[in-house]
Amino acid sequence: DAEITQSPRHKITETGRQVTLACHQTWNHNNMFWYRQDLGHGLRLIHYSYGVQDTNKGEVSDGYSVSRSNTEDLPLTLESAASSQTSVYFCASSRQGEETQYFGPGTRLLVL
Amino acid sequence: GNSVTQMEGPVTLSEEAFLTINCTYTATGYPSLFWYVQYPGEGLQLLLKATKADDKGSNKGFEATYRKETTSFHLEKGSVQVSDSAVYFCALRDTSYDKVIFGPGTSLSVIP
Numbered sequence: 421d422a423e424i425t426q427s428p429r430h431k432i433t434e435t436g437r438q439v440t441l442a443c444h445q446t447w448n449h450n451n452m453f454w455y456r457q458d459l460g461h462g463l464r465l466i467h468y469s470y471g472v473q474d475t476n477k478g479e480v481s482d483g484y485s486v487s488r489s490n491t492e493d494l495p496l497t498l499e500s501a502a503s504s505q506t507s508v509y510f511c512a513s514s515r516q517g518e519e520t521q522y523f524g525p526g527t528r529l530l531v532l
Numbered sequence: 533g534n535s536v537t538q539m540e541g542p543v544t545l546s547e548e549a550f551l552t553i554n555c556t557y558t559a560t561g562y563p564s565l566f567w568y569v570q571y572p573g574e575g576l577q578l579l580l581k582a583t584k585a586d587d588k589g590s591n592k593g594f595e596a597t598y599r600k601e602t603t604s605f606h607l608e609k610g611s612v613q614v615s616d617s618a619v620y621f622c623a624l625r626d627t628s629y630d631k632v633i634f635g636p637g638t639s640l641s642v643i644p
Contacts, residue, residue: 453631462621462636463576478631510575519564519583519625521632523575 423447426511426524434532439498441527443511450516452494454478454486456507457526463510469494470516501531534559536635538622544641545612553607553638555596555622563624565589565598565605566632570619579607579620612642 424445433439443452450471455463465478467486475486483505485497498505508528512521539554557565564583568576580589585600594609605622622635 455634460636463634465631468631512576519566519581519632520578521576523577525573525575 424511424513424522424524426509426527428527429525430528432530432532433501435501435503437501439501439529441496441498441509441511441529443494443496443524444492445511445513445522445524446492447513447515447522448491449513449522450491451514451521452488453512453514453521454484454494454496455510455512456480456505457510458507466496466509467494498529503531505529506531534563534624534626534633536622536624536633538620538635538638540638541619542639542641544643547614547642547644548611549642551607551609551612551616551640553620553622553640555605555607555635557603557605557622557624559603559624559626561627562600563627565596566623566625567594567596567605567607568621568623568634570621570637572618576621612640614642614644616640617642 427442453468454466464480469488510526511524514521535558537556566581567579569579570576580591582589582598588597596607619637619639621637
């Protein structure tokens, strides 16, 4: 079955370290998204991509970067982790022009 | 800009009670509207959607009607079950892009 996976599911890191969260989907969806989920804020869009080599900033992109070298993957990198980036991160994908987004199981990140 | 407002939670109901979770939106044009559900420890999944005014989305006993005159998309269920305990997100899809804007989420706990 087609799916969307995230790894790791849990991560503890230290302030200042670079961290990369993986997202992989097997639906061949053009669109991929990264969100963070925090109490009181719901889901906030970090970065998104509409296809290979395309990346765009969302509403909370500072301190994060993404790259899209193939259709299946959109890794999210925290350049220098900060405690404010402690959160649950969700990756999602959708077919171009389709309204429904399909979410991964999430990565819980703790920055100490 | 576009935005989604939901009633604050948490909401606690007894099994078989009637559920309403209010959602209102601000948008230009004619967005599509969604309810997503997040069960404990999981990612979000689409519960129902409506794409134009007066449409009613329904799934698993939940319903919501797209009311353009009141810019609302309230979620209802006639008789909740313990298994409905989750966080519910109202969302809209911007008509110009494939991005989805989420509300802050409403946590629902159903007790036996």
